[in-house]
Amino acid sequence: MGAKPAIAPDEYWNPRHETMPRAEITAIQVAKMRRQLAYAWERSPFHRRRWEAAGFEPGQFRSLDDLRRIPPMTRAEWMEAQAAHPPYGDLPAAPPEVAIRLHTTSGTTGRMPLRALDGMRDWEWIAEMWCHGFHAFGVRPSDTVFFAFSYASFIGFWGAHYACEKLGALVIPSGSLPTDTRVKLIVENGATTVCATPTYVLRLAQVAREMGVDLRKAGKVERILLSGEPSGSVPAVRRKIEEEWGAPCGDSAGMTEIGTIMMFECRHRPGGMHIIEDHFIEEVLDPESGEPVGPGEKGERVVTSFGRGILPLVRYRTRDLVCRVPASSCTCGRTFDLYQGGILGRVDDMHKIRGTNVYPRAVEAIVREHALVEEFQIVLWREKDRDEITVRCELPKGSEDHWPSIRTALDHDLAEAHENLRFQLELAEPGTLPRFELKAKRLVDKRTY
Ligand SMILES: [Zn+2]
Structure with missing residues (x-):
């Protein structure tokens, strides 16, 4: 907060879309939704079966007011479909031959892991979404970005890695290296940006201290990019990270179900995250009644994501608690609305x-x-x-x-x-x-x- 920072000439990753008037955002959303509904009806037995049972067919969707005609989908239904038609279920709108990679959730708690297939175009889009966030928080081609992330079956920061390559930054992956080695690499290579979960960023700082390394002086870190946990938007957690590192942190949020982030914090740091509204329709509903809640009210995020060709999501109930506020609550000039305070928790939490x-x-x-x-x-x-x-x-x-x-x-x-x-x-x-x-x-x- 504080004094109004000026708008930089290269403030936005996609200047036209990020500053569009609301009517144009809505027009894009309606056009993309019509295309997505027709595509999913044709190719995804999961969607067609559920829509037919609810008496919905794509021709009934003409404006955003018609969203409520489409039955929301849940993770439980998705997992039932995976169990009935293993291993991928009947949600995928393209055959596995089109895919180039499989990612899964951990499934450690006895739950069936969610299996997500993505093709080459999907990965291009996943990286493009992450670019919005990294660019908005100041990452440029001259930056060196360190990923404290174990590249494995969890999709996590995979897309962020590709986004940084796409932005032209120098990327340092750190696979499963131990924490002290990661601290050394960050300092020795003069990383300007560190990307990890809030918990792990604090862990890096703790280990650095034990090694006698003062990250505020020893390294060149100018910013920390967070994702993966709601605490990235908790003020006390952010203060602790910023004190330890001597650098500001910016939050972002995504999920395995959509493969990438759907919101990001800009460098103006309004206390919330902008929704990438030209690629997602985000609704906030009362978790009990399923009715929309007003701006500034807490409710459950329901997401429609347009970029993943193999896994088209339509009105997916995320169980995330959020509070949507208008774009005007930030000074950056973006017309994308925000979720104040990021992900506020989980409905089941x-x-x-x-x-x-x-x-x-x-x-x-x-x-x-x-x-x-x-x-x-x-x-x-x-x-x-x-x-x-x-x-x-x-x-x-x-x-x-x-x-x-x-x-x-x-x-x-x-x-x-x-x-x-x-x-x-x-x-x-x-x-x-x-x-x-x-x-x-x-x-x-x-x-x-
Ligand atoms: Zn902003």
Whole structure:
């Protein structure tokens, strides 16, 4: 925030589309939707079957008001289709021969992994979407971009890697290298941009400190690009990252289901992310009733994505909680609306503890106010019939003296933010809490039902 930064001559990746009047954005969305509906009706048995059952056919779609005629799709339906027609289900609108790569979600929790096939054109589009975000936060051909990412079956930053090549930047991949080697590479190669999840960016800083490397002085990092976790938009997490690195961080958000990002933070940093509206239709619905909510109100993101030829998504219920605000809330001149505060959590992330709603992201926002807390964990457990919640915090070796005051502050702030629900607080031994590179899992639910 602060003083209004000027609009740079090369502010936008796609100057015409990113500054289009609303009527033109709508016209593009309607045109793309009509084409997508006809394509999916013809080629995706999954879509056709569900639309026919709901009495919908593509000719009924004439304006955005007709979106509500199309039945929303869920991940559960997609997974059922995969199980019924293994391995890819009947959603794909093109045969596997067209694909050049398979990515999957981890499926570690016993859930079936989501299997996503992409062709050459899909990858071109995936990179193009990431370019919006990297360019908007200042990445240019003269930059050196370091990816702290294990290139494997999770799609994660694969598209971001190609985007940086497309932008003309120098890319340094780091595969499965250990964290200290990554720190060395960042410093030795003078990386100007580091790209990772918020959790892992903090982990890099922690290891750098242990190695005696002051990232603010030793390296040339000018910006951090985040994605993969909602905490990239939590102010206290961002402050901690920016203090450790001495560089601003910009957030972006995507999902395996669409293969790329659908929103990004620009360098004006309005406290939210712009939706790439010429490539996606984003709706915000009440998760219970399925009715649209107004601007500035929280609801569930429902996405239609136009760029993936093999996997055309139409009104996909993401379970992400968001709050949409108009483009005018940012000073950059883009006409793309924003999600204020990024992804605010997941519809399913809410835990009820003795009648009070607890969202892990809200707990994280409070815990991260204390810069000394290096890692933390939320444990839900049950004592007789009473639900309990414990937050375990880890401080660096030798800082135990600070725990009583941090504990007092957390005790007060957590209760105040949760209708006086009392949280138990515990100091964990240094180095005992799990560390994460991707998708941190800091909540452990030990209750048995
Ligand atoms: Zn902006």
